[in-house]
Amino acid sequence: MFRNQYDTDVTTWSPQGRLFQVEYAMEAVKQGSACVGLRSRTHAVLAAANKAASELSSHQRKVFRVAEHAGVALAGLTADGRVLSRFLRSECINHSFVYESPLPVSRLALRLADKAQVCTQRSWKRPYGVGLLVAGLDETGAHLYYNCPSGNYFEYQAFAIGSRSQAAKTFLERRFEKYNDYTPEQLIKDALSAIKETLQGEKLTSSNCTVAIVGRKDDGTMEPFETIDAKRIQEIIDSMEAAEEAPTEPSAMQQEEEGTDAAAPMDI
Amino acid sequence: MASDTGASYGSTLRYKSVERIKAVGKHSLIGASGEFSDFQEILRYLDELTLSDHMWDDGNSLGPKEIHSYLTRVMYNRRNKFDPLWNSLVLGGVKKGPKGEEKYLGMVSMIGTHFEENHIATGFGNHLAIPILRAEWREDMTFEEAVKLVEKCLLVLLYRDRSSINKFQIAKITTEGATIYPPYSLKTYWGFSHFENPAQGAVGSW
Numbered sequence: 001m002f003r004n005q006y007d008t009d010v011t012t013w014s015p016q017g018r019l020f021q022v023e024y025a026m027e028a029v030k031q032g033s034a035c036v037g038l039r040s041r042t043h044a045v046l047a048a049a050n051k052a053a054s055e056l057s058s059h060q061r062k063v064f065r066v067a068e069h070a071g072v073a074l075a076g077l078t079a080d081g082r083v084l085s086r087f088l089r090s091e092c093i094n095h096s097f098v099y100e101s102p103l104p105v106s107r108l109a110l111r112l113a114d115k116a117q118v119c120t121q122r123s124w125k126r127p128y129g130v131g132l133l134v135a136g137l138d139e140t141g142a143h144l145y146y147n148c149p150s151g152n153y154f155e156y157q158a159f160a161i162g163s164r165s166q167a168a169k170t171f172l173e174r175r176f177e178k179y180n181d182y183t184p185e186q187l188i189k190d191a192l193s194a195i196k197e198t199l200q201g202e203k204l205t206s207s208n209c210t211v212a213i214v215g216r217k218d219d220g221t222m223e224p225f226e227t228i229d230a231k232r233i234q235e236i237i238d239s240m241e242a243a244e245e246a247p248t249e250p251s252a253m254q255q256e257e258e259g260t261d262a263a264a265p266m267d268i
Numbered sequence: 269m270a271s272d273t274g275a276s277y278g279s280t281l282r283y284k285s286v287e288r289i290k291a292v293g294k295h296s297l298i299g300a301s302g303e304f305s306d307f308q309e310i311l312r313y314l315d316e317l318t319l320s321d322h323m324w325d326d327g328n329s330l331g332p333k334e335i336h337s338y339l340t341r342v343m344y345n346r347r348n349k350f351d352p353l354w355n356s357l358v359l360g361g362v363k364k365g366p367k368g369e370e371k372y373l374g375m376v377s378m379i380g381t382h383f384e385e386n387h388i389a390t391g392f393g394n395h396l397a398i399p400i401l402r403a404e405w406r407e408d409m410t411f412e413e414a415v416k417l418v419e420k421c422l423l424v425l426l427y428r429d430r431s432s433i434n435k436f437q438i439a440k441i442t443t444e445g446a447t448i449y450p451p452y453s454l455k456t457y458w459g460f461s462h463f464e465n466p467a468q469g470a471v472g473s474w
Binding site for chain 1: 366
């Protein structure tokens with residue numbers, strides 16, 4: 001994308017019918033570190049690759065609980081994300097106060113999208129520079145939405161955003177058709193594998209990723225939106241690596257095709 | 269749910285064919301006592317709610333619990349402004365939840381008091397019908413048994429509440445939907461010997 005004479009204001013159209021400022025805002029999302037979301041019929045999982053400003057600092061918080069039944073993972077300008085999370089929390093609380101029941105996820109995603117759209121149509125505002133993966137559970141099942149700075153939102157079975165997310169998307173594209181029937185554990189493993197794709201060689205540990213899950217068990221009880229603790233994540237990562245190392249030479253080819261193994265000696 | 273079909277204007281029985289129980293959305297029934305015009309206003313609010321729900325067309329629908337909570341907020345807020353909606357509302361409904369069919373029955377008063385119970389009554393019903401229901405209600409009643417029990421209460425109220433009339437409506441809500449039955453009357457008995465020659469035992473001024 002290059003500078004042109006139509007990109008100064010968000011309220012200026014280009015002759016091709018584009019709003020460049022909105023597109024530049026979506027670029028900000030691509031600069032953030034990766035986030036991944038996937039869902040089955042009953043559970044939704046969000047995972048984020050943690051990035052720390054320096055070795056001395058703690059990492060940026062990218063996964064936020066919005067209500068008992070919903071949460072978000074964000075990529076881009078984290079400050080914008082924090083403010084939007086606060087908005088989402090307030091919408092959920094207001095709905096619960098009046099109706100004593102959780103705000104359906106599709107309506108939550110719509111309110112967020114409408115808020116983002118306002119910023120694309122006011123000359124004194126700028127678009128939010130953050131993309132959010134909204135995951136939640138309501139009476140129609142588990143849902144995953146992607147809200148982007150343009151004010152558009154779509155429902156997904158699985159999606160990835162942020163830097164190097166294309167690697168994760170490729171991984172998910174191969175497997176998403178089975179996700180509706182996946183168990184929560186399988187979803188978490190696939191989320192971790194997708195995040196691993198975005199790390200490009202760096203070792204996946206519980207300190208450089210965050211995973212959260214929300215869902216409903218078979219007996220009808222709800223598992224509220226919760227970040228899985230680091231110890232459990234490390235256990236899952238270790239079990240995934242053990243499963244990869246177990247097969248012998250002939251199936252090394254198989255593993256490459258599945259794309260889950262990034263530790264082959266030739267890869268740097 | 270059952271009610272009579274009378275609406276009074278002070279001590280005048282002004283309207284005798286008034287439907288005081290209405291269906292709300294797919295899952296609930298609302299019944300009201302008190303100021304009928306305020307009930308019509310509440311029905312308008314609920315119409316707006318159910319309409320926007322319907323327009324969403326996303327598989328989510330308002331259940332009796334949500335409507336009960338909404339009405340509580342409305343009634344309580346009006347009372348705080350010293351401008352109440354002068355009604356006692358009874359909210360009943362059935363909705364399929366993750367743990368199976370969930371039945372709901374609750375009430376909201378004009379000052380915002382609200383609760384959920386297995387038997388609800390308004391006005392004189394609180395004094396005359398609730399004791400009967402507490403004695404004879406069971407969890408596993410059939411529809412016919414329930415109607416008989418409710419008719420027992422209605423009869424007592426007909427005899428003893430001077431603002432009631434002998435024209436009743438029964439309403440039923442199940443997961444299949446709401447049914448409001450046409451009005452009918454109950455048989456009353458006035459042949460008590462005490463009613464014959466009522467002045468017989470009267471002596472002096474009282």
